[in-house]
Amino acid sequence: MPGPAVAPPPLRRRGERMRQAVLGAVVELLSGEGLTGTTVAAVARAAGVHETSVYRRWKTRENLILDALTTELDSALPIPDTGRVREDLVVFFSSLARLLGTAQGQALLRLSVERDGTLDDRRLPYWSCRLERAGVLVRRGADRGELAADADPGLVVEAVSGPLFVRVLLSAAPLDETLVTGLVDLALDGARPRTR
Amino acid sequence: MPGPAVAPPPLRRRGERMRQAVLGAVVELLSGEGLTGTTVAAVARAAGVHETSVYRRWKTRENLILDALTTELDSALPIPDTGRVREDLVVFFSSLARLLGTAQGQALLRLSVERDGTLDDRRLPYWSCRLERAGVLVRRGADRGELAADADPGLVVEAVSGPLFVRVLLSAAPLDETLVTGLVDLALDGARPRTR
Numbered sequence: 001m002p003g004p005a006v007a008p009p010p011l012r013r014r015g016e017r018m019r020q021a022v023l024g025a026v027v028e029l030l031s032g033e034g035l036t037g038t039t040v041a042a043v044a045r046a047a048g049v050h051e052t053s054v055y056r057r058w059k060t061r062e063n064l065i066l067d068a069l070t071t072e073l074d075s076a077l078p079i080p081d082t083g084r085v086r087e088d089l090v091v092f093f094s095s096l097a098r099l100l101g102t103a104q105g106q107a108l109l110r111l112s113v114e115r116d117g118t119l120d121d122r123r124l125p126y127w128s129c130r131l132e133r134a135g136v137l138v139r140r141g142a143d144r145g146e147l148a149a150d151a152d153p154g155l156v157v158e159a160v161s162g163p164l165f166v167r168v169l170l171s172a173a174p175l176d177e178t179l180v181t182g183l184v185d186l187a188l189d190g191a192r193p194r195t196r
Numbered sequence: 197m198p199g200p201a202v203a204p205p206p207l208r209r210r211g212e213r214m215r216q217a218v219l220g221a222v223v224e225l226l227s228g229e230g231l232t233g234t235t236v237a238a239v240a241r242a243a244g245v246h247e248t249s250v251y252r253r254w255k256t257r258e259n260l261i262l263d264a265l266t267t268e269l270d271s272a273l274p275i276p277d278t279g280r281v282r283e284d285l286v287v288f289f290s291s292l293a294r295l296l297g298t299a300q301g302q303a304l305l306r307l308s309v310e311r312d313g314t315l316d317d318r319r320l321p322y323w324s325c326r327l328e329r330a331g332v333l334v335r336r337g338a339d340r341g342e343l344a345a346d347a348d349p350g351l352v353v354e355a356v357s358g359p360l361f362v363r364v365l366l367s368a369a370p371l372d373e374t375l376v377t378g379l380v381d382l383a384l385d386g387a388r389p390r391t392r
Contacts, residue, residue, distance in 0.1 A: 113309060113365045124367060138387065151387040155359075155378050162358025163351075169309045169365060171320060182351050190386030191334065191347040 021047040022054060026068035031103045035110060038065060062111060069108040070126055073099065077130045085141025089184045092134050093160050097175040100168050109168055131157050147188070159187045217243040218250060222264035227299045231306060234261060258307060265304040266322055269295065273326045281337025285380045288330050289356050293371040296364050305364055327353050343384070355383045 025046035029038040040061050044051040058064035076099050080091040099105035112123040135153030142151050160183045167173045221242035225234040236257050240247040254260035272295050276287040295301035308319040331349030338347050356379045363369045 109366075110311075115306075128367065141387075145389075147387045148389045152378060152382075155382055156387050158359035158362070159355045159379060159382055162360075162362045163354035164358075165362050165366065166354065166358045170305075170361065171324065182348060183355060186348075186351055186355055186386070187382055188386050188388050190382070190384050190388075190390075191337075191343045191352050192384050192386075193341075193344045194386075195391065 018047075018049055018053065019057070022049060022057075022064070023068040023071055026065055027072050027104060030065070030068075030107050034103060035065070035107045038107075040064065062114070065107065066111060066123065069104055069111070072104060073108060073126075076105075077133075079133050079136060081140075083144075085137060085144070085146045086184060086188060088137040088140070089134075089156075089160065089188075090181055092137060093164070093180045093184060094177060096130075096161060097164055097177075097180050100164055101175055106168055109165065113169060131161055134161075156187050160184055214243075214245055214249065215253070218245060218253075218260070219264040219267055222261055223268045223300060226261070226264075226303050230299060231261070231303045234303075236260065258310070261303065262307060262319065265300055265307070268300060269304060269322075272301075273329075275329050275332060277336075279340075281333060281340070281342045282380060282384060284333040284336070285330075285352075285356065285384075286377055288333060289360065289376045289380060290373060292357060293360055293373075293376050296360055297371055302364055305361065309365060327357055330357075352383050356380055 022043060025043045026038060029042055029046060033042070038061075040051055040054050043064065044054050047054075054064060058067060077092065077095050080088050082088050082091065100109060108123075108126065112127060132154075134157045138147065138151055138153035138156045141147040142149055142153075160180070163179070163183055164175055167175055167179075218239060221239045222234060225238055225242060229238070234257075236247055236250050239260065240250050250260060254263060273288065273291050276284050278284050278287065296305060304319075304322065308323060328350075330353045334343065334347055334349035334352045337343040338345055338349075356376070359375070359379055360371055363371055363375075
């Protein structure tokens with residue numbers, strides 16, 4: 001008979017279990033209560049841990065929320081590969097629009113534009129790393145001859161993502177599918193008439 | 197001999213002079229000290245008025261700063277009319293990029309994305325009214341046959357202005373002339389190859 005399975009060190013396991021419970025509570029509170037309702041006290045209560053334990057581990061409420069959001073949204077915005085640049089871009093930026101339509105996505109973006117020296121620097125890299133990956137879609141389109149050889153991937157990505165971010169941050173206008181396809185088609189075809 | 201000129205009511209005149217002095221001090225402090233350095237105390241000191249007078253008139257620091265900025269920047273972003281859509285758009289959005297490069301423009305944009313119930317609603321209209329006017333440039337281009345008849349003015353304006361706003365708010369990337377011409381050309385010509 002095999003011996004009993006070796007349990008992981010109880011302290012570390014408790015730490016990781018505590019982390020999961022706390023981060024899960026943050027995500028749930030953000031969805032229900034929004035950013036301002038997500039206080040350390042409310043999170044601690046929901047996760048069944050002491051407030052002091054939360055502060056000991058995450059130092060500030062903002063770092064806690066950032067840890068929760070970047071963990072939760074780590075796999076958001078995957079890079080498609082349909083073989084057609086328009087479809088790739090529509091799929092990718094529709095995911096971005098959907099993410100920015102969620103309480104979590106909005107909270108992450110809003111925290112990302114806060115000027116707060118106490119926040120660590122995971123905020124900008126979250127967005128820039130995903131937008132850089134989207135540039136690959138443009139590069140592939142140029143390689144396939146669908147786009148001009150000198151098409152600027154970063155510019156295309158900014159021209160489509162910029163309005164989505166601005167609608168969340170500034171104008172509060174809706175992020176619908178028509179907007180994404182309109183922006184992608186504008187970036188690909190331009191507003192000048194094309195001879196077809 | 198004519199009699200002495202009739203002076204305006206001293207109280208009102210003092211009020212308007214006081215307003216000009218205070219708003220001028222705000223704009224100057226913003227340029228030198230930035231948003232966080234522009235406290236009501238510092239403004240009152242610079243303008244030679246009592247802090248209580250400032251609070252009586254503007255209620256909050258944010259309303260004071262907004263009043264100063266929207267007054268100072270009221271005539272910013274005029275609408276050009278060169279007869280060519282590309283040049284009109286480059287001129288207009290270069291002004292926007294320059295405005296967003298100043299301490300005042302950045303402060304106004306940053307205040308505009310704050311979620312603060314105490315602020316009055318002059319913030320979004322400041323931007324939306326100017327961006328709507330920029331849509332006129334696109335419409336004129338379509339009327340002249342430079343752009344497709346169904347070109348969407350709002351979409352073109354968002355695709356060029358969005359990245360400028362995002363660079364100020366999120367990525368802190370520079371706003372140079374190359375960026376503006378690149379975004380305008382992308383919105384006009386698109387990234388697909390054109391037969392010329």
